[in-house]
Amino acid sequence: MTFSRRSFLAGSSALALSSAPIIGRAQGSDKIIFASILDLSGGLDIYGAPMAETTKMAIDDINAAGGLLGREVELKLYDAQSTIQFYTQYATQAAAGDRAHTVHAGITSASREAIRPTLARFKTLYFYNTQYEGGVCDYNCFCTGSTPAQTVAKVVPYAMNKWGKKVYIVAADYNYGQITAQWMQKFVAENGGETLDVEFFPLDVTNFGPTINKIQTAKPDFVISALVGGAHVSFYRQYAAAGMMKEIPIASTTFGVGNEQKLISAEEGDGIIASYSYFEGADNAVNTEFLQRLEARLGADRPVMNELAVRSYEGAMLWAEAVKMAGTPDRDPVIEALRSGLTYNGPSGAVTIDAQTNHCNMNVYISELKDQTWNIVESFTDQPPADTQLVCDLVANPDQSTFLFENGLAAAGIE
Amino acid sequence: MDLVVAVLFQLIYVIANLALISLGLAIIFGMMRVINLAHGEFLMLGGYTVVVATNMGINIWVSMLILAPLVVGIIGVIVERLLIRWLYGRMVDTLLATWGLSLLLVGIVTSIFGASTATTVSPPLGAVRIGAYSASGYELFLILITIALLVAVWLTLRYTKLGLLARGTMQNAEMASSLGVSTSRIYMITFGLGAAVSGLAGGLLAPMTGVLPTIGATYIAKAFITVISGGASILAGTTVGSILLGGINGIFSFIAGSTFGEIALLLAAIILLRLMPRGITGRFFRKSL
Numbered sequence: 001m002t003f004s005r006r007s008f009l010a011g012s013s014a015l016a017l018s019s020a021p022i023i024g025r026a027q028g029s030d031k032i033i034f035a036s037i038l039d040l041s042g043g044l045d046i047y048g049a050p051m052a053e054t055t056k057m058a059i060d061d062i063n064a065a066g067g068l069l070g071r072e073v074e075l076k077l078y079d080a081q082s083t084i085q086f087y088t089q090y091a092t093q094a095a096a097g098d099r100a101h102t103v104h105a106g107i108t109s110a111s112r113e114a115i116r117p118t119l120a121r122f123k124t125l126y127f128y129n130t131q132y133e134g135g136v137c138d139y140n141c142f143c144t145g146s147t148p149a150q151t152v153a154k155v156v157p158y159a160m161n162k163w164g165k166k167v168y169i170v171a172a173d174y175n176y177g178q179i180t181a182q183w184m185q186k187f188v189a190e191n192g193g194e195t196l197d198v199e200f201f202p203l204d205v206t207n208f209g210p211t212i213n214k215i216q217t218a219k220p221d222f223v224i225s226a227l228v229g230g231a232h233v234s235f236y237r238q239y240a241a242a243g244m245m246k247e248i249p250i251a252s253t254t255f256g257v258g259n260e261q262k263l264i265s266a267e268e269g270d271g272i273i274a275s276y277s278y279f280e281g282a283d284n285a286v287n288t289e290f291l292q293r294l295e296a297r298l299g300a301d302r303p304v305m306n307e308l309a310v311r312s313y314e315g316a317m318l319w320a321e322a323v324k325m326a327g328t329p330d331r332d333p334v335i336e337a338l339r340s341g342l343t344y345n346g347p348s349g350a351v352t353i354d355a356q357t358n359h360c361n362m363n364v365y366i367s368e369l370k371d372q373t374w375n376i377v378e379s380f381t382d383q384p385p386a387d388t389q390l391v392c393d394l395v396a397n398p399d400q401s402t403f404l405f406e407n408g409l410a411a412a413g414i415e
Numbered sequence: 416m417d418l419v420v421a422v423l424f425q426l427i428y429v430i431a432n433l434a435l436i437s438l439g440l441a442i443i444f445g446m447m448r449v450i451n452l453a454h455g456e457f458l459m460l461g462g463y464t465v466v467v468a469t470n471m472g473i474n475i476w477v478s479m480l481i482l483a484p485l486v487v488g489i490i491g492v493i494v495e496r497l498l499i500r501w502l503y504g505r506m507v508d509t510l511l512a513t514w515g516l517s518l519l520l521v522g523i524v525t526s527i528f529g530a531s532t533a534t535t536v537s538p539p540l541g542a543v544r545i546g547a548y549s550a551s552g553y554e555l556f557l558i559l560i561t562i563a564l565l566v567a568v569w570l571t572l573r574y575t576k577l578g579l580l581a582r583g584t585m586q587n588a589e590m591a592s593s594l595g596v597s598t599s600r601i602y603m604i605t606f607g608l609g610a611a612v613s614g615l616a617g618g619l620l621a622p623m624t625g626v627l628p629t630i631g632a633t634y635i636a637k638a639f640i641t642v643i644s645g646g647a648s649i650l651a652g653t654t655v656g657s658i659l660l661g662g663i664n665g666i667f668s669f670i671a672g673s674t675f676g677e678i679a680l681l682l683a684a685i686i687l688l689r690l691m692p693r694g695i696t697g698r699f700f701r702k703s704l
Contacts, residue, residue: 204633206624209425210668234624241551243542265537
């Protein structure tokens with residue numbers, strides 16, 4: 001028998017056809033697949049490791065309560081190793097290989113923007129459970145973390161009332177830091193203050209000496225920081241070592257979500273102010289019970305809970321509620337259920353999906369650091385994602401998958 | 416006036432910092448011609464030694480000044496015996512072997528201590544006042560100890576028998592060997608000393624930067640650029656290279672921010688090596704150590 005191209009094609013397509021039912025069976029298997037991609041090693045693991053713990057806890061809780069729709073939920077956890085390239089690779093693996101029903105992934109905004117288009121293309125429901133700079137307008141993507149209008153807008157006036165009106169901004173040099181710094185300048189100006197200078201740092205900078213000199217020269221009333229990652233923790237150490245902590249205090253939009261308060265000594269950190277949608281001191285029964293169960297699970301040396309870790313738990317639970325409501329784990333009905341104004345009462349309080357933006361209304365807290373522990377000094381309930389609402393309307397136009405603040409706030413039409 | 420002093424202080428610190436992270440590499444790469452891509456990991460191991468020792472209750476000065484160089488020096492000797500001694504004179508092979516070693520060390524440390532930032536060690540000295548400005552007393556200490564270290568290495572190379580034998584062996588191993596010098600021992604000791612100096616540097620920097628298994632990556636490029644720009648004379652080269660590149664980095668960081676500081680440093684190194692392919696000491700201070 002001669003082996004012509006035509007007979008090869010005929011043979012291989014027959015093979016493809018006969019294997020199709022096998023793929024069909026795999027898809028219709030009993031388990032519901034929940035994929036998670038986080039940085040569990042490398043410089044960003046200070047954020048990723050606690051998020052992975054709470055994600056595992058959420059899936060165990062769901063399965064302990066009998067699973068979803070009588071089916072077990074299986075967690076596929078990937079370590080992106082603080083490398084963007086692995087995010088794209090694992091997102092494709094999760095969507096095409098595992099056929100995940102939902103993917104909860106990403107820590108930095110750079111990683112989110114690397115995988116969001118991939119998951120939109122594969123029509124795989126995507127949750128981003130990290131506080132970020134706002135502006136994602138994507139029908140397929142739910143951003144459950146806090147955004148600047150929820151946190152920065154609270155901490156800036158609080159710090160200005162407490163310390164004064166002259167502000168110096170230090171931030172990480174990528175889209176999160178750049179855009180958050182613009183929000184900071186906007187809120188400082190709106191509250192009648194003055195931004196003396198803004199400085200950006202690549203993620204691997206460890207020597208902050210020249211900047212500390214510049215801060216002393218500029219004499220601001222306080223410094224506000226959006227520094228990111230393990231190397232940037234050096235800023236707080238060197239700032240404290242130069243005796244600056246007592247002279248010019250610090251407020252931050254990132255300090256604490258990597259449990260940085262545990263990486264520097266008590267004296268170095270005392271007095272730092274931050275604002276997030278969760279602190280361990282959040283006063284509600286769900287939180288007390290959540291922390292007790294976490295401690296039973298991981299022992300007394302469990303990681304301290306922060307917004308990223310708790311929102312990873314709540315994000316998984318929001319998705320689970322939506323699956324129950326929809327009666328199926330398929331994407332379109334689940335998205336509809338989520339966008340019906342779904343609420344989950346989690347450790348941080350009530351978290352409600354806002355259909356206009358696919359973001360969340362949530363509680364927001366301001367805390368001050370004392371002896372490596374956050375003490376809540378002010379709380380706000382049910383805060384809307386007002387920044388993203390300015391530019392995004394998924395009710396009027398659901399067919400969107402864009403990041404509107406990609407080129408800064410001015411380009412998005414925000415003054 | 417205070418500002419000038421404060422900026423000058425910061426500039427000297429940036430220079431000292433560069434010299435500190437480069438000196439161990441200058442010995443291993445500049446002198447022994449071993450392209451040590453695991454240099455950053457030697458610094459990292461020094462840092463972890465300090466963190467582990469202080470957590471065990473050992474005095475921080477003892478951990479930094481004695482334990483860190485001792486532990487990393489011993490590791491250096493072991494590495495030399497097992498890996499490097501088969502590769503002398505084969506520069507590209509040393510590059511591959513030490514790259515592998517670097518990945519191995521990162522892997523080992525990650526599996527023992529976890530991948531996260533592992534330190535609560537704080538700079539042990541308070542702030543010093545410069546008029547209206549304040550600076551870290553620990554930075555002042557680092558500047559002084561870097562100078563002391565450079566002087567100590569110079570004295571060792573210039574005035575001790577070991578220094579003489581080491582210089583002779585590096586210049587012409589066969590001749591040294593036929594004069595009755597055990598070159599294999601000299602190589603081992605020199606490599607161990609280079610590793611010990613790196614360990615000391617890593618230990619001293621740990622309270623300022625914290626330690627991560629991957630922190631070596633932030634040092635390695637700068638160390639190589641400094642040593643290569645410095646040229647053949649290891650001490651004069653490292654010193655002059657640090658002053659030039661650190662000075663440029665510090666000035667541009669202060670004027671335009673740290674991103675531009677890093678760019679200026681790299682640009683300066685490129686221009687320098689285009690004009691002086693054999694480094695600064697390939698043209699100036701040729702007779703120096």
